[in-house]
Amino acid sequence: MREALFYQKADDHVVICNLCPWYCELKPGQTGICKVRENQEGQLVTHVYNQVAALGTDSIEKKPLYHFFPGKNILSIGEVGCNLHCSFCQNHHISQCYAKDFKAFHTVTSEQILITALKTKNNIGVAYTYNEPFTFYEFMLDTAKLVKEKNLKNVVVSNGYINTEPLKHILPLIDAFNIDLKAFENDFYKTFTKGKLEPVLETLKIIAAHKNHLEITNLVIPGLNDNDKIFEEMVKWIAGELGTHIPLHLSRYFPQYKLVLPPTPIEKLNQFYSTAKKYLQHVYLGNVNDEGHASTRCPNCHALLIERNHYLTKIVQNDFKGTCTACGTPAHVIMK
Ligand code: SF4
Structure with missing residues (x-):
């Protein structure tokens, strides 16, 4: 356990967390929406400092990052907790779990992660991934500093649901991001993630303006976020606000967690691929067996x-x- 960053104290031992757009106002004993930050006697603490739930070596393509050290590996770590509650989450066993209830943590220090990263073959650095990494902000920040000092790379795979100040604070340490843009409609965010669209768009703009390497993933869910007109608005927005060079990964949906629908039809993905290619230079299809739409030209x-x-x-x-x-x-x- 560790005192959290980015919060303020209010009357009667209440704390307000400023890390993400929820701004949770917590009385003593209450835990935030992310399930990992708790008010303990008027102090906001994180239960996941040094508490790793998943650690492994992945190819960088698996993040997915296709334009960042292709063919290399990246040591990947995840913990528990998330500040969005997506009904289609692929990692719900760790993302939607209270830190206090999770029984399979490994206590791993930032120094140990760095040593493992240095020993791992063909490895470019450390990826903060699997669950929402901004919910383990403090541990990520300290680890990223060590990783950077050794000239290794830091990669963040995130839902982008973070406030401007903490984002800008960590940006100089992060070399590459893959951010989920789950839809281009606030109603979708509200209904299926419990969050809001606008903060995610703001995050994308800040990362692009800072010139960190950025790729975007959009999971196409049949009937929920696959409206042709809205999709075209989204890719136009990416091209206009972030740049036509930003790689977009269109990912095929399969039933997960609470949302059981048929998988995204391949025809729909191919159609969206063609639409996106009118505006963006690099578009890829994910979760499909299609070499042609996974290669870079x-x-x-x-x-x-x-x-x-x-x-x-x-x-x-x-x-x-x-x-x-x-x-x-x-x-x-x-x-x-
Ligand atoms: S990081 Fe967690 S505690 Fe802080 S505002 Fe977001 S959901 Fe609430």
């Missing part, structure tokens, strides 16, 4: 640059260093 001459088959990645173009060697167009891929 030059946005200008369409030369094949990086081939992907599931999580097997091959740099195809000779001497590719992020810019197409055939025509000289940047492909916005970070290679070193």
Whole structure:
């Protein structure tokens, strides 16, 4: 347990947490919506400092990040808790669990994570992922500082539901983000995640303006967020506000947790792929077996640059260093 960052004290030992847009106002003994931060006698504490629920080595493509050190590995850690409550969550066993109820934590220090990252083969750094990493902000911050000092990379895979001040505080330490943009309608956020759209858009704008590497994932759920017009508005917004070079991963939905619907039809994904490609240079389909829609091509001459088959990645173009060697167009891929 550790005192939390970003909160203020009010009368009668009440605390107000400023980490995320919920601004939970907690009386002594109460726990925030994220299920990991608690008011203990007028002090906000986090129950997940040093408390790791999942640790493993993944390919960077699995985050998914396709334009950030393709073919490399990343040591990945997760804890428990989330500040959104999505009815379709793929990791609900750790994200929707109270820290105090979770029985399988491993106590792991930031120093131990760094040592493991340095020992791991073909590894570029540490990814904060699996559950919502901003709910273990304090531990992520301290670990990211050590990781950065050793010139390794920090990657955050997040729902983007965080306030501006804590986001800006950690931005200089984070090399790459994959942010979920779950829909482009506030009603969807309200009904299926319990959150709001606007803070996520703000997070995306801040990350893009700061020029951290950014990729976006959109899970396409049939009948819920697959309206053609709204989808086109979303990709136009990404292109206009964030940049046409931002990679967009369209992910196929499969039934999960509380939401049981048929999987996204492949035709719908292909249609959205075509729509998104009108505005964005790099669009990918995820959760499907489709090499053609997972590979990276030059946005200008369409030369094949990086081939992907599931999580097997091959740099195809000779001497590719992020810019197409055939025509000289940047492909916005970070290679070193
Ligand atoms: S981080 Fe947790 S406690 Fe803080 S405002 Fe968000 S949900 Fe509430």
